[in-house]
Amino acid sequence: MNRLAAFRHLCSAALVLMASLSAGSAWAQATTGSGENVQSVGGPVRLNLPTNAKDEREREREQLMRLKQAQQGVDNADLFISPRMAYKPSDFELFVRQQAGITRAQGDRADADWLDTLRRFGADLMVPQARTPEGLSLDLPTSVPDDYQLSAGDEVLVNLWGSVEGNLRLVVDRGGQLAIPRVGTLSVNGVRFGDLRGVILRRASQQFKNFDVAVSMGRVRSIRVYMTGFVNSPGAQSLSGLSTVLQALVAAGGPSGVGSFRNIQLRRQGQAPMQLDLYDLLLKGDRGGDRTLRNEDVIHVAPIGTQVGVIGSVNRPAVYELKGGETLADVLAMAGGPAALANRQQAVIHRIDAQGQTQLRTVDLSKEAGQPAQNGDVLRLQGFGDVAQPSARQMKRVRVDGEVQRPGDYILPAGSTLRDALRAAGGTTAEAFLFGAELTRESVRLSQAENYERAMRDLEVELTRGLVKGKERTIPPNDEVYARNTALTRYVERLRNVRPTGRVVLGLALDARELPDMTIEDGDRLTLPIKPSSVSVYGSVMNSGSYVFANGRSLSQYVAMAGGAARSGDTGSLFVVRADGSVVSNRSSSGWFVGGGAVEGLQAQPGDTVFVPENLFHLGNSAELKDWSTILYQFGLGALALKNLK
Structure with missing residues (x-):
């Protein structure tokens, strides 16, 4: 019985164990x-x-x-x-390109190259x-x-x-x-x-x-962040949860043309704004400020700060954004420093003054590199390689004044023309009078001054001969000869004080709409006046002055309005200086004095200056001295000089 009871007890335990294992398997399956999901034995x-x-x-x-x-x-x-x-350059980038002599070409590929040239620093990243x-x-x-x-x-x-x-x-x-x-x-x-x-x-x-x-x-997971401020695509952006501030900016097209690269904030609820300066990455390779984004973060791009353009002989010409206190030396460091052939001692700053005119100022980098840069400055470093080139291949400095959109000084590439200079200045205003455009050139001024000095010496010799003949005819000299000689001497002294201006006559038509395609020289000055509304009459007339211009009037009518010629006036030598600098004379029909004949019968033009010379040269048989009264004005003396001669 004991053995039977033990066997039964063993069978019962086995059944309990099997039921337990079955229940455990069912629990795991559930x-x-x-x-x-099963567990193998062992x-x-x-x-x-x-x-x-x-x-x-x-x-x-x-x-x-x-x-x-x-x-x-x-x-x-x-x-x-x-x-x-599509990348859209800012107005300041366009201005810097103009100062660098970069013009837009025609054609799709050329336009693309123009867009990729001399942009703001960091635009390639965005x-x-x-x-x-x-x-x-x-x-x-x-x-x-x-x-x-x-x-x-x-x-x-x-x-x-x-x-x-x-x-x-x-x-x-x-x-x-x-x-x-x-x-x-x-x-x-x-x-x-x-x-x-x-x-x-x-x-x-x-x-x-x-x-x-x-x-x-x-x-x-995907997250949603908000791009605000001056970005190309503001609004909500769906990004990967691993995205950073920099990647969000790239996805949104980066800061706009007036958005800052150096003042970007990550705003997260419950925390102080975190700052990101992209120049740390661009200049130093430091991405430490680039934070991983979280859902509902806000990235705010502030407006752009101080901008400075760097052009010329530097390693990385571009437009740079500055923070407070950064100097010209800091700007040069951002641009990679001067190039190998750069003039490290001097630089030129293109600066727009309060009147909107561009001024050029030379700075000594050894002494002034520590001064703060101003917003809108364009810093240019000249290269010795450019200076060593022939003059025809060097950059040209020209000043454009008057009725243009942006008067100021400009440095243009070799081979640039007057039209290029006018385009650099933004073109003309509606009031510009192209016929009266005044181009003054240093090389022409020097040539005029040399020839003028030679002409004055010849004139003095002729006058001396005339004075001697006059004395021989009147011994002793009477009061009339003495007075004439004295007046003549004073007249020559006034001529001595006049200096040629170096004006180049452009030979435009009165209704011209475009300047000639004439190559500029270094130091040229182009002035576009407003259309004049008067005609001036000076010299030996009864009432010198300016008179309102009216279509259809002749020059003789304006002389009559001035009271006519005085008794000492030599109407046979009368001449008129046109607004374009050309001269029409009664005594000559060649050279700069075109037209010849009766000048008084010509129709007046806006800005004409009529001059009646003194009749001081008619001494005995020296009538040939009369020609000097008009020959002297081929040297571009200008209306102001004519006015002061009386």
Whole structure:
């Protein structure tokens, strides 16, 4: 009986053990939702996702991939990139290009080259050659940083081995929970990725022993950030949760033409704004201020600060943005310093004054490099290589004044013309009088001065001969001869005090709409006056002055309005200086004095200056001296000189 009772007791225990194992298997199956989760006798526990969960996850991944491919037309895209935006240079960039002598060419390829020439520093980073993921210069990081905070939508890859095995692909749900089979759910919302392994390990240790865990990130959630301020595409942007401020700026097209590269703020709720200066990256390679974004972050781009253009013989000509207190030396350092053949002692600053005119100022870099740069300055370094070239190949400095959009000094490339100078100054105003355009040139002035001095010496010789003959005819000299000689001497003294202006007669038509295609020289000065409304009469007349111009009037009518010629006036030598600098004389029909004959019968033009010379040269038989009264004015003396001769 004892043996029978023992056998029955053993069978009963075996049945209890089998029921227990069966119940445990059923519990595990109910927990995982799959019959695959079984534990072999003496083997590790294997964890797998439910079949329906895996199918749903695969469908979700395929749908997301199709969406990205449809939006971007490429595979393996990590960012939703906006279409490429055309680069639009600011007004100051255009001004700097004009100072550098860069003009816009014709044709699609030429226009593209023009847009890529001498832009603001950093524009290449914000507007890459292709705005597609293949050409994007700022790809997402291949590894997730430890400070990345998990949130709903993130995918976590969990790998377990040891007493429990599993390769799990888990998604953080909307409540911030991560569900692990046979371990349960744990909250990971806001948990740093660097701390995630420890969180999972501690929780799983409550169920299993002698195992280890490795975690990595799968698909990263999308976040929404807001771009505000002076950006090319303000508004909400959908980005990867791994994106940084810099990548968000690239996706939004970067700061606009008037947006700052150096004053960018990351505004996060509950925290003080964080500053980003892109020049730290561009000049120093320092990306320390580039923060990883979070959902609902705001990136604000402030308006651009002080701008300075650097052109000429430097390593990196561009437009640079300055912060307070930065000097000319700092600007040169940003531009990579002077080039190998640069003049390191001097530079030229193009500066717009309060009247809107461009002024050129030479600075001594050895003494003035520490002075602050002003907003709108354009710093130019001349290269010794340019100076060593023939004059025809050197840059030309020209000043444009009068009725133009931007009067000032300009340095233009070799071979530039008057039309180029006018374009550099923004073109003419509606009131400009092109016929009266005054071009003064130093080389012409020097030539005129030399010839004028020679003419004056010849005139004095002729006058001396005339005076001697007069004395011989009147011994002793009477009062009339003495008075005439005295007046003649004073007249010559006044001529001696007059200096030629160096004006070049352009020979335009009265209704001209364009300057001649004439090559400029260094130091040229082009002045475009407003259309004059008067005609001036000077010299030996009864009432010198200016009189209102009226169409159809002759020059003789204006002489009559001045009271006619005085008794000492020599009407036979009368001449008129036109607004373009040309001269028409009664005594000559060649050279600069075109027309010949009765000048008084000519129709007056706006800006004419009529001059009636003194009849001081008619001494005995020296009538040939009369010619000197008009010959002297071929040297471009100007209306003011004529007025002062009386």
